[in-house]
Amino acid sequence: MPRTRIKICGLTREEDVDAAVAAGADAIGLVFYARSARALTPERAAALRARLPPFVDVVALFVNATPEEVSKVVDVVQPELLQFHGDETPAECERHGRRYLRALRVGAPGMDTPEGLLKSCLEYSSAAGWLFDSHSDGYGGSGRTFDWSLVQSANARPVVLSGGLHAENVAAAVATLRPFAVDVSSGVEQAPGIKSAEKIARFIAAVRQADAG
Numbered sequence: 001m002p003r004t005r006i007k008i009c010g011l012t013r014e015e016d017v018d019a020a021v022a023a024g025a026d027a028i029g030l031v032f033y034a035r036s037a038r039a040l041t042p043e044r045a046a047a048l049r050a051r052l053p054p055f056v057d058v059v060a061l062f063v064n065a066t067p068e069e070v071s072k073v074v075d076v077v078q079p080e081l082l083q084f085h086g087d088e089t090p091a092e093c094e095r096h097g098r099r100y101l102r103a104l105r106v107g108a109p110g111m112d113t114p115e116g117l118l119k120s121c122l123e124y125s126s127a128a129g130w131l132f133d134s135h136s137d138g139y140g141g142s143g144r145t146f147d148w149s150l151v152q153s154a155n156a157r158p159v160v161l162s163g164g165l166h167a168e169n170v171a172a173a174v175a176t177l178r179p180f181a182v183d184v185s186s187g188v189e190q191a192p193g194i195k196s197a198e199k200i201a202r203f204i205a206a207v208r209q210a211d212a213g
């Protein structure tokens, strides 16, 4: 059984990037053009990216950004993966010619049943993976979980489980869904955009223990 990949999202500080790498994260998520305390400028994000060793990816996350805004981040930050977390259509996700994660906000209108969720998933069959997150007014970073059983029927693409995860519930999430990856933001923070090295380490240790279980 391959180990569960781990993305630590919403980083804004050098020390938090270093803590995520030291704890064994596979990817860091950097937020752009969202109403969030975690949002960065492309130039600030490039400085954070410069600290990464090989084999730790940058996921650039957007909420309804313009094509020009996405292109600037692609040019300046050079992320390995894009993540579209707003209302972007398949064509808007595909137009940049880059691999992308499609965030699917479970509980949003039409995405509150397994059938509705699967229908939405299949519209984004070009995605490198589907990131299932909790629906919220702010689009993401809510710190809230959703009913994980809704995702069972949608494992056609690599599943990234997200939304309200933390060190105390991630083992149950891994055991329930065996996702390709897990993603966390609020659950490893001491304040919005300010991560806790101790919470990051405990989260990653809990995933590793679940993988071994």
Ligand SMILES: O=C(O)c1ccccc1NCC(=O)[C@H](O)[C@H](O)COP(=O)(O)O
Pocket (backbone or CB within 6 Å): 009, 010, 029, 031, 034, 035, 036, 037, 038, 039, 061, 063, 085, 133, 138, 139, 140, 141, 142, 143, 144, 162, 163, 164, 165, 183, 184, 185, 186, 187
């Ligand atoms: O992180 C944000 O502030 C954010 C704002 C707007 C859209 C998406 C956002 N984050 C996307 C992520 O991938 C988060 O890691 C995901 O929503 C889970 O967040 P959390 O429930 O806080 O772990």
